Each structure stands twice: as C-alpha cells, then as structure tokens.
Amino acid sequence: MAKGNCEFQKLQSGYLFPEIQKRASLFRKANLDIPLIDLGIGDATRPIAPTILQAMIQATEEMGKVETFRGYGPSEGYPFLQEAICQHDYTKLPISSDEIFISDGTKNDIANFQEIFASSCKVALQDPTYPVYIDSSVMGGRAGSILENGSYEKILYLPCTKENQFCPPLPTEHADIIYLCSPNNPTGEALSKTELEKWVAYALREKAIILFDGAYEAFITDKDIPHSIYEIPGADTVAVEFRSFSKTAGFTGLRGSYVVVPKKLFLDDGLSVHAMWKRRVQTKYGGTSYPIQRGMEAIYSPQGQKETKAILHDYLQSAFRLKEKLTSLGLEVFGGTNAPYIWVQAPSEKTSWEFFDHLLHKCHIISIPGKGFGPSGEGYVRFSALAKKDVIDNALIAFHSM
Amino acid sequence: MAKGNCEFQKLQSGYLFPEIQKRASLFRKANLDIPLIDLGIGDATRPIAPTILQAMIQATEEMGKVETFRGYGPSEGYPFLQEAICQHDYTKLPISSDEIFISDGTKNDIANFQEIFASSCKVALQDPTYPVYIDSSVMGGRAGSILENGSYEKILYLPCTKENQFCPPLPTEHADIIYLCSPNNPTGEALSKTELEKWVAYALREKAIILFDGAYEAFITDKDIPHSIYEIPGADTVAVEFRSFSKTAGFTGLRGSYVVVPKKLFLDDGLSVHAMWKRRVQTKYGGTSYPIQRGMEAIYSPQGQKETKAILHDYLQSAFRLKEKLTSLGLEVFGGTNAPYIWVQAPSEKTSWEFFDHLLHKCHIISIPGKGFGPSGEGYVRFSALAKKDVIDNALIAFHSM
Numbered sequence: 001m002a003k004g005n006c007e008f009q010k011l012q013s014g015y016l017f018p019e020i021q022k023r024a025s026l027f028r029k030a031n032l033d034i035p036l037i038d039l040g041i042g043d044a045t046r047p048i049a050p051t052i053l054q055a056m057i058q059a060t061e062e063m064g065k066v067e068t069f070r071g072y073g074p075s076e077g078y079p080f081l082q083e084a085i086c087q088h089d090y091t092k093l094p095i096s097s098d099e100i101f102i103s104d105g106t107k108n109d110i111a112n113f114q115e116i117f118a119s120s121c122k123v124a125l126q127d128p129t130y131p132v133y134i135d136s137s138v139m140g141g142r143a144g145s146i147l148e149n150g151s152y153e154k155i156l157y158l159p160c161t162k163e164n165q166f167c168p169p170l171p172t173e174h175a176d177i178i179y180l181c182s183p184n185n186p187t188g189e190a191l192s193k194t195e196l197e198k199w200v201a202y203a204l205r206e207k208a209i210i211l212f213d214g215a216y217e218a219f220i221t222d223k224d225i226p227h228s229i230y231e232i233p234g235a236d237t238v239a240v241e242f243r244s245f246s247k248t249a250g251f252t253g254l255r256g257s258y259v260v261v262p263k264k265l266f267l268d269d270g271l272s273v274h275a276m277w278k279r280r281v282q283t284k285y286g287g288t289s290y291p292i293q294r295g296m297e298a299i300y301s302p303q304g305q306k307e308t309k310a311i312l313h314d315y316l317q318s319a320f321r322l323k324e325k326l327t328s329l330g331l332e333v334f335g336g337t338n339a340p341y342i343w344v345q346a347p348s349e350k351t352s353w354e355f356f357d358h359l360l361h362k363c364h365i366i367s368i369p370g371k372g373f374g375p376s377g378e379g380y381v382r383f384s385a386l387a388k389k390d391v392i393d394n395a396l397i398a399f400h401s402m
Numbered sequence: 403m404a405k406g407n408c409e410f411q412k413l414q415s416g417y418l419f420p421e422i423q424k425r426a427s428l429f430r431k432a433n434l435d436i437p438l439i440d441l442g443i444g445d446a447t448r449p450i451a452p453t454i455l456q457a458m459i460q461a462t463e464e465m466g467k468v469e470t471f472r473g474y475g476p477s478e479g480y481p482f483l484q485e486a487i488c489q490h491d492y493t494k495l496p497i498s499s500d501e502i503f504i505s506d507g508t509k510n511d512i513a514n515f516q517e518i519f520a521s522s523c524k525v526a527l528q529d530p531t532y533p534v535y536i537d538s539s540v541m542g543g544r545a546g547s548i549l550e551n552g553s554y555e556k557i558l559y560l561p562c563t564k565e566n567q568f569c570p571p572l573p574t575e576h577a578d579i580i581y582l583c584s585p586n587n588p589t590g591e592a593l594s595k596t597e598l599e600k601w602v603a604y605a606l607r608e609k610a611i612i613l614f615d616g617a618y619e620a621f622i623t624d625k626d627i628p629h630s631i632y633e634i635p636g637a638d639t640v641a642v643e644f645r646s647f648s649k650t651a652g653f654t655g656l657r658g659s660y661v662v663v664p665k666k667l668f669l670d671d672g673l674s675v676h677a678m679w680k681r682r683v684q685t686k687y688g689g690t691s692y693p694i695q696r697g698m699e700a701i702y703s704p705q706g707q708k709e710t711k712a713i714l715h716d717y718l719q720s721a722f723r724l725k726e727k728l729t730s731l732g733l734e735v736f737g738g739t740n741a742p743y744i745w746v747q748a749p750s751e752k753t754s755w756e757f758f759d760h761l762l763h764k765c766h767i768i769s770i771p772g773k774g775f776g777p778s779g780e781g782y783v784r785f786s787a788l789a790k791k792d793v794i795d796n797a798l799i800a801f802h803s804m
Contacts, residue, residue, distance in 0.1 A: 001578075001609035001669070001670040002519060002520075002523055002578035002579060002609065002610055002611045002669050002670065003519065003520035003522060003523060003578070003669060003670045003671075004518060004519060004520060004669040004670060004671065004673040004675075004678060005517060005518050005519055005520055005521075005678070006520065008518065008673075008678050008681065008682075009673075011681060011685075041474075043473035043474050044471075044473045045468075045471070045473065046468070046471070047465060047466045047467055047468050047471040048465045048466050048471070050466060053462055053463065053465065053466045056462050056693070057459055057462055057463070060455055060458050060459055060462065060693070061455065061459070063449060063450045063455065063652075063655065063656065064449045064450050064452060064455045065449055066447075066448070066449050066790075069446075069447070069448070069449040069450070069652070069655075070655040071445035071446045071447065071652075071654040071655050072443075072445050072654045072655060073655055104506060104688070104691070105687070105688035107686065107687070107688045108686055108687055108688060111685060111686035112686060115407060115541070116406060116407050116410065117404060117405065117406060117407055118404075118405035118406060118407055118408065119407075120405060121404055121405060132685060132686075135685045136685065136686065139517070139682070139685065139686075176403075176404035176405070177404060207403035207404065208404055209404045246688075250465075250471070250473075252473040252474045252688075253465065253471075253472040253473050253474060253475055253689075253691070253692045254465065254691050254692065254693070255688060255689065255690070255691045267403070267404050267405060267406040268403045268404065268405045268406060269405075269406065271406040271410075271411075273406075276406060276407070276410050279410065279413060280410075280541070283413075283513060283534060283537045283538065283541065284509065284510055284513035284514060284534075284538060284541075285507070285509070285510055286506065286507035286509045286510060286648075286654075286657055287655075287657065288657070289506070289655070289656050289657045289691055289694055290655045290656065291458070291462070291656070291693070292691055292694075388468075
C-alpha cells in the first residue's frame, strides 16, 4: 500500500488560529450586541495603489490581443522585473538581476527552499518567529519529534526576549540552516548592522546558510537597520534573501514576492545553491502571472513609490498610535517602529492566552497569543497595525477598559 | 558545512530544449535568410477570450477600492471558483467542491504532490510522457540512479508504442504511485473507458494511488474517452486528478489550475491524502491570485464557454490539417484528435534526433525529438498544433520538401 510521508504526522495541528476563532465565536454568541475589534491577523487592508492597478489592467488587456499575448514566461520571472528590483532594492550591493527569482509568495519560497538541503541539516531559528519555518522543517524531516513543551527536539531555538532586546543569541552548537526574520514577525523588532555582522561571521565560520526573511523590510524607519543582509560584506557567500510585496504594496491577495540567491553561495561538495534553486524553480514552478509581474514592476516607478510609501506611512502611523496608547496605559511595548506589529508583554505575569482572554472580554479586542509563535512568546501578545483606520480608532478607546 | 539534497545530482541536465535551441541556432547562423517554422513548444498562442479578460479587469479594479479590496484568500482557493468547477466539470460525479484545490499550474501541483508520499514509494509512469513526473520523482529520492540508456533504475516505465495503441501495460510488479496522463503528452493519444477501468482495478487491488493528469481534457472529442477518471466507479478511492487552464483557456502566462483530492483517498496507516494535501497547501502555498481566480470562474459562464470552445476548435482544426498532410505524405501519424499534439514516426528507421535534423534542414521546421519524453519515444517526433495559424499554413507547404 502506498505509504505517506511520516513527517507530516509530527506537525502540530494548526491550532492557533482555529483556537482564536473558537474563543471569539463563543464571545460573540454570548454577547450578540458587542462588535469585536480585530487586531489579530496581519493582513493588508488598504487598497492597491492606482499606478499598480493601472499597470495590471494594461497587462491584462495585452493578453487579449494576438500581437501582445504572452504564453509561458521564464520560470524565474521576466527580466523587466528582475532588473527593476535589482536597480531599486540592490543599488550598490553585490547582487545581479539574474540572481533574483520572482515568485508568488514568501511563504511558498521559504517553505520550498528547504528542499534543496539534505535532511540531516541542523536548523536554527528565532523564538518566537513566523511558524512556517518550523512547519516546513518538520515536513522536510529536519525537526524530529515534538517535545512536551511544544518545541521540536532537533531544532535549535534562539530565544528572543526583552532581556536580549529580542536579538537572537548565536547557537552554542553547530547549525547548518539559520532562519533570520528581520524585522521579525511577531516581535516587530529588527536586527542592527552589528547584529547582522555577528550572524554573517558565524555563518562564514560554521559554513552555514542564512535564510534571511525580509518580508517587512519596507517598514524599516531606523537609519542603522540594514534593509538587506547583503549590506554586510561577505553575506553574498552565506545568505539567501526573501522579500515580499504582501505588506509593501498590499499584495496579500494578488500574490507577489522574490528570492535573491547569489551565485557565490555553495553547499558541501561545491553544490551551487543558485543552480539547485534554479533547477527546482524550472522543474516545479511555471512562473508568476504576467499581469502580477507588471504590477510589481509598477511599484518601482516614481509614482508607484510615492503611492505605496504613503500607504506604508499610514500603517506605521497606526502602529505609532497603538504603541503610544499601550505605553501610556503602563504596558511594556515593543516593535511598531520598523514593522506593523506591536509586541506587548502581558501584565501581572499573565500567560499569553490569559491576556488574550482578558483583552477579548474586557476590551473586545482580538490579539494573537505570543506563544503561538514559539515557546519564548509565552507571556506576550501581538497586535497588528494593518487593520483599517476606524478599527484602530476603536481599539484606542477600547484599550481603556483594560 | 550545510549539505545539499544529493538527489538533485541525479537529475539529467535538462538537455532537451537547450539542445533543440543549439541546433536551431546553428542552422540560423548558416542560413540567415531562411525563417524557421516552430512546431516545437506546446504553448498557447491565441489571446485570452474577452469574457475572461473582462472578469479579470473587474476583479483588479475591485482591489483598488477599500470596500472591495481583498487580502489573503483561502490557500485552497475561493469557494466561488471551487463551486463553479464542481458544477461544470464534475456534474453527476462523486466530487464535492471542498475536494477541489485551486492552484497556479499543474506543473507545480503534480511535482509538489510527491511530497506527501514516503520516499520508499514505487513510481510507475507512461513512457514516453511529460518529463516533470520523472524529475520530481528524482528530487524526491524515488528514482534511484540513472542508467546508461537514460532511464532511472527504480522507476517502472510502461512503454506506450504503436503496437499497444499507446496504452500503457499494467506493471508486472507492485507500484505505489502511478502517473497517468490522458490525453498523453507527447503522444496525443487518450485512454478509453475500458483502459481506465483496468487501471482503477489495478490500483484497488494493489492499494496504489493514481495521479491522473488531465491537463489536455478540454481537447477530447471522441465520445468514448472519459473526461475525468472519476467516471470510473471506485476511482474516488484511488485517484487524484489534475486539471489545467493553460491550454483550455490560454492561461500559460496567467497561471491557473486545480487538483481534485477526494476525501475517500487513504494511504497506509489510514493517512488521509486530502488532509495531508490540505495541510501542505496551507503551510506552503499562499493561495492563487484573486483576479486570476475570477478569470478562471468566467471560463465557466455561458459566454466564456462559447469563446474558449471556439479557440479549442481552432487548435484542433490545426491539428487535423497537420495530421491530414503528414498522412498524405506517407507518414505514420498518431494523436491530434483528442489533443493538440501530433506524434509522428520517423521514416526509414531514423532516430528521433535524425528525423529532427532532417525536418530542420529540409523543411525548416522545428519539432521535438520523441526520445526527450522517455526511452520509448525514440524514433518519433512531436509537433504542436498550438502554433499560430500562419505558422501552421507555412508548415503545411514546407512539409512537401521532406
């Protein structure tokens, strides 16, 4: 009988969002007249900028004429977009346009990237962080069994706490693959140049590969936070960088992202990471939709930049207001300056879920319990500043009932 | 040092298309004034139907307004599309809309589907067939080493030759995963109801899983050829079905497809294939672009059906003309009735590459050597009828120089 991939059975049932839904539903049933304020899910709410839309509509119309119709595009994306990205996001950095692979989501890319590594590779990651790194490590057989505290035996967890300013400590043992998310989801805290230098040095010394998730790069406002890991000399020999247009330009429903895989990056036995990823992409990916690629290109036009930056400013303004309010209420608040997420310590030593329940019942606000992002997330909750403006307004009032 | 997935090294360097390019380039350099007629690549050339375009443009415009903007959609696709597919493509068949997963390419789906199986699973496939089945089996560690004749040691090749009317024989040993492509690429020949019944019975007996690739389903014209494997009783307990809008509606550049994974399908230890695939999709896929999903939905509207069927008729008309001409020139010709591919036996016992060269130099026509699709493709070439009409017209004249 056909056998299944037994690693799938080691996945924790995706309980976080269903459990949040369940508790919110119970509250709604018992309090029919009270509307809930959702600061949970990190999804874009502002409409797509007009310049991007216009480019997409034009590209769609091209598909309807025999002279401009396009069939299969390159699996790795159209050169017009690779070049636009290279010129704008990697000016003066050692990256060339053919090292950029266009795709339809950082989630897909970062999960699929596991595939080019041996299953024996040791994975290290920030704790707390984006759960897809763990889940894809489990599916790829690199996590081992789940322990009683909810962590996986083979994964190296790097605790990010307020004591270390949410900067992951270097592992005390050898790691092969290191996930770094900066600005990090859920803490909203970003790694400084000094911190990243430390990581590049570690990777060079240990011959490890850094998978650098820069999905929230566009939110960086602090001058000393690198926008790309390639700002650190030598990083192009140890790091792959992932970028998303999901939050940058509201592409969560349109789908658009890219991966930078430098040609100077090698695995054991001289295997080229670039060549392996290219082969993976050509065999298992049919390319990103043409109108979407034209939409991504338009983000880089002067008008596209102006429009998308205004939207980002708007989100960050919401983050600032949330942060200010929560601080004024005496809470310990992190993130929100270089990311649209606010990371809040639960008062009175409450657990994540206790604080979640408290916020739900007292303020009618939905948050995300920090424990859902890793063991070190216990005692925190995450708020998203990506909600609509009126939702933020309501939240600012509702917090007073805490 | 981080180790790579060593299975990647067992991949045959994707030599087929580069080699075709190389030979065509050499010809072009030596014969600057002679234009080449490309019947090689199987890519759509007709523009997208107006009804589909209109739906996509409307959906794109929705993304620009705050009231109609959509962020993350369900990873498995929007219910409006799942339901449209279910109602039109699975009328009276035992498939429900939540068994349909929307995606952005059959190549991606069928390659990624390998992931839910144990690496020990034995793979069987038609020979010749679509090369992605082999390549993804290699990457997943299910192919073993490559042998001198270009085949892989662990794969069960099921020769499809004119002697067996291109119907794959049942394997003489146990197989766990069986790829069936019908109508098959490259032969253009489809499996009858009787043939499919034989395969469903085999899978039931051997507790194997059939991965049924119906990418060319829309081209079926013969009454006794099933459009879906679920027309065979019991198939919903043994088969996954893949469908593409690439050729059906010219989506090769827009990207759109779906997979049917029945809930009655189980692996060893009672593992639900549906649950495993759903988890895979939710963890590693962010959903298909919303405007593209609206475009796919529009294919199923009465006007969308009328417009896309007219395009399919057009392609099949080209296939008919090619077939007629080649037959009149005394060649043995297959396919072309239920698929846009013509499968032609090389005359005078030429090899695939010899006939390719002959066609290139005598007729200035680019074909695809059959050997590129598997060992049993030797001695054949494939022509695609998806080329533009004037290209087909030119080919019909050029064939006379053979």
